Amino acid sequence: MSRQEKDALVAYVNSFKLSKPVTDFAQLADGKALMERLDTFQECARQRRNLPSLLIRELGTSNEFLVRQHRKRLYRLLLSFPLPAPHPSSLSLSNLSDPPFSTIAKTPTMKEGVQGLLQICRFCLAASVWAPGNEKVIMRIQKLKEEHMAELMKSIEAITATLPAEHQRQDSGTSSLRPSPDLSYSPPPSGLREERDKLLQENDDLRTKCERMMEQVADLTSKLEEAKEEHENALERLSRGETPGAGLRSSQAAGASEVERLRADLLKAEETLAKAEEDLEKQTTSVSELTKQAPTYCRKITEKRKCNRKVPEEARGERQSPKGITQENASLVNTNSSLEADLKKAAAVKSLLDNYKSQIDSLEKQTANQATEITELNHQLEVTQHQLESLQSTYEQNQEELQLSQEKLREIELTGVIPPNGEGLKRSAFGLEAPGDISLGDELGEFSDDGSRETKTDLRLKIKSLQRELSDLQSSAPESHRLIMLETLLADANKSKDRYQADYLKAHKESLRLSAALETIREGRGGDISQTSAALKQRLDEVLEERDALLKERQELEVAKEEAEKALAVAKVDLSLVGKDQRDIIASLREGIEKDASNLEKEVTELKEQIEALREKDRQNLEEIKILLKDKVNLQTVSIDQSEKALEKEKEFGELKASMSASGVSAEAQQRLLGLYERNIKLSAEVKDLQDKLDVLSTSGGTHTFEHSPFEQAQIAYEKQITSLQEEITKLKESKATLKKQYDLEQQLMLTAWHDLGQKMVRGHLHVAMSGAKRSQAKPMPNGWLGRQRRIQENAGYARI
Incomplete structure (x- = not known):
């Protein structure tokens, strides 16, 4: 609902011939411009003829009720407009709700009114772009600005997003601004659609009849009132005795006959209205029978039936006045529109339910696959955890035994005495005997028997053996810490999985964006670019082939990875069956698994x-x-x-010919002069090109001797222009700075001069005051006329000074 989209829609509507141009988006609220726009469709114009003749004339009226009703008819016309095969059958499959027509009519500038009007304009745009014979519309859209074209494309995409999933896939595969095939044969509509179209036609006919009957009723009521007035006037005249009795009787008889005739006409009008109401009731019942097919809307339909049964009973008392008839007609029209909206929703809900079922099945399959993958990953994590634990324990034991054996060898080298229990130490040092085979009693017995010969290294060896036995006993306890570690590893694996999924989604979005950009480039807009478009298509085909090859390789690698994971699962099962005595076999299996893991890591790095x-x-x-x-x-x-x-050349040649013909030059001389002039122009152009090339060669230093393309020449010219402009800007800045300095200096000088002048004026005034005081003290003031004149002249002279 951006400002750019509104401007784009206004520009699109103004691109067609309208009776009055649209200057603001709110002016589209009356629907007149959109209805004139719909005249360009052949099918839409044929359906539009079925509407009442007063529709276009009353669209511009100020009657809020009529404007709202006609806007509803326009919206229904857009929904029922048939579209060709690649696109959806009609826009009624959209899951958007009906716009608020009353708010659009009352306040089109408010938020809800603008949204509803924007929805109607989007439907009109989509119908015009997808309709058969849409080449003219697309040409008009391509003549607009690029910003308006982009906003119109976004609005069409917003409409396609509201359609079912299969239509969205079809519309995404085909461009929205591509001419649709002109199919003379369209698929036959279903029985429900045909019945709905028939009912709509009958409804429109009945509305026209109702409007005609309302006009007749208004005429009859006006005539009846006139007759009543004449009757009253005749009675007054009779009472006053203004006219003779015979004339009064004849006028009374004529008035009575007219009143009876008008009453008969009123009775006929009421009968026709009753027939029209019966037809409308039949129509509502048929619509309710159609809506029974949607079980979710049965309760609403029954309630509306009750309302429809109550309406005729309440309307019997209101038939005496035309206002009651108009209100009844409005209520029937509203109920009919609501029933049609329910029908549309029911048809859309069926397709949506099928789509939802298919999506649920696919999602269930995906969840099952993900569950199997998670179990395999858990199994692989457990196997790797076991491997890591065993490798760490063996590594620690080997390190400790190596340290102890080195210390023992150092002591042997220093002392030269070999203890009697050296065989046991050698066995434990070099791993020929398992650490669990040495018992605590044997080590304590040796310690008690040969305590005098044991050294520090023997004691350390015994301490290490005791620590190993303690660790073995502790490992036989409940493996709570091991479970905690496995849980942490599982959480890390889930995090890595989410990260990989996010990377995959990002790459997928980027590929979709690139495909959309390539699609827009393939279409092209204006100009003769057959060679460039062919080169682009060839390059894009090559890129697509490379992408397909890489995707195949990726699928093969994924299959290999799944096989490796299955092999790991089998190895886990085999390892679970192996006993404690077969650790050598487990070590060999560990080596194989490590190799597979390293290979998988290499494959992952290659894939990255x-x-x-x-x-x-x-x-x-x-x-x-x-x-x-x-x-x-x-x-x-x-x-x-x-x-x-x-x-320009043609203009110059024309001017030369005109001047020569006016001067009376012969034809041969004119041809020779024109040839010389043309040759002169060509030579000047060649000289200019050579001069440009020499300039380029001089600037490049003679290194580049090849000819530049027009694009490069233009780029060089633009760069020269930019440098010259930059130099001018620097010069202007310098001149501005100098002028500013000069102005500041002049201002300072003026201020000082003004200050000096003010001081001089103050001193002069003080001097005049002092001299006047001295004169007043020395001389008495003259009282005569001549003295006063002299004093005035002196004061004036001092003031001038």
Whole structure:
């Protein structure tokens, strides 16, 4: 609901011939411009003829009720408009609710009114773009600005997003601004649709009849009132005795006959109204029978039936006045529109339910696959945990035994005495005997028997053996810490899985964006760019083939990974069956699993490298596309310049011919002069090109001897222009700075001069005051006329000074 989208829709409507141009988006609220726009469709115009003749005339009226009703009819016409095969059958499949017609009529500038009007305009745009014979509409849209085209594309995408999933896939595969095939044969509609169309036709006919009857009733009531007035006037005249009795009787008889005739006409009008109401009731009952097919709306339909049964009983007392008839007609129209909306919703709900069922099945399959993958990953985590624990324990034992054996060897080298229990130490040091085979009693017995010969290393060995026995006893306890570690590993695996899924979604979105950009580039807009479009298509085909090959390789790698995971699961099962005595076999299996894990890590790194390479390729493709688009723009500008030059030449030749013909030159001389003039122009152009090339060679230092393309020449010219402009800007800045300094200096000088002048004036005034005081003290003031004149002249002279 942006300002740009409103401006784009106003520009789109104004691109057609309208009786009155639209200047604001709120002016579309009356629906007159949209209805004039719908005249361009053949099918829509044929359906529009079935509407009442007063529709277009009354769209511009100020009657709120009529405007709302006619806007509803326009909206229903857009929903029932048939579309060709690649697109949905009609816009009634959209899951959008009906716009608030009353708010659009009352306050079209408010938020709800603007949203509803925007929905109607979007439906009108989508119907005009998808309708058969939409080439003219697309040409008009392509003549608009690029910002307006982008906003119109977004509005069409917003409409396609509200359609079912299968239509969204079809519309995403085909461009929304591509001419649809002109299909003379359309698929036959279903029985429900035909019945609905018939009922709508009958409803429109009945509405026209009701309007005619209302007009007749208004005419009859006006005539009846006139007759009553005449009757009253005649009675007054009779009472006053103004006219003779025979004339009064004849006028009374004529008035009575007219009153009877008018009453008969009123009775006929009431009968026709009753028939129209019966037809409307039949129509509502048939619509309710159709809506029974949707079980979710049965209760609403029964309530509406009750309301429809109550309406005729309440309307019997109101038939005496035309206001009651209009209210009854309005209520029937509202109920009919609500029933039609229920029908549309029921038809849309069925397709949506099927789509939801298919989506639920696919999601259940995905969840089952993910559950199996999670179980396999859990199994693989347990196996790797066991491997890590066993490897860590063996590594620690080997390290301790190596340290102890080194210390023992050092002591042997220093003392030269070999203890009697050296065989046991050697066995324990070099791992020929398992650590669990040495018992605590044997070690204590040796310690008690040969306590005098044991050294520090023997004692350390015994302490280590005791610690090992304690660790073995502790490991036989409940493995709570091991479970905690497994849970943490599982959480880490889930986090990595979520991260991989996020990366995959990001890559998928980027690929979709790139495909959309390539689709827009494939279409092209204006100009003769057959060669560039062919090159772009060839390059895009190559990129698509490379992408398909990489996807196949990825699928093969995923299959290999699944096989490896299955092998790991089998190895886990085998390991669970192996006893404690078969640790050598487990060690060999560990080595194999480690190799497989390293291979899988290498494959993962290769896949990451391939993904990075693909991203780089995509970036390079985008850069190439940008370069091609720039070349296209430059070629278009060059062609425009050439055409302008040709026009200028033609103008000059025409002026020369006119001047020569006016001067009386012969035809041969004119031809020779024109040939010389044309040759002179060509030579001057060649000289200019050579001068430009020499300038380029002089600037590049003679290193580049090849000819530049027009794009490069234009770029060089633009760069020169930019440098010259920058130099001018620097000069202007310097001159501005100098002028500013000069102005500041002049201002300072003026202020000082003004200050000095003020001081001089103050001193002069003080001097005059002092001298006047001295004169007043020395001389007495003259009282005569001559003295007073002299004093005035002196004061004036001092003031001038």
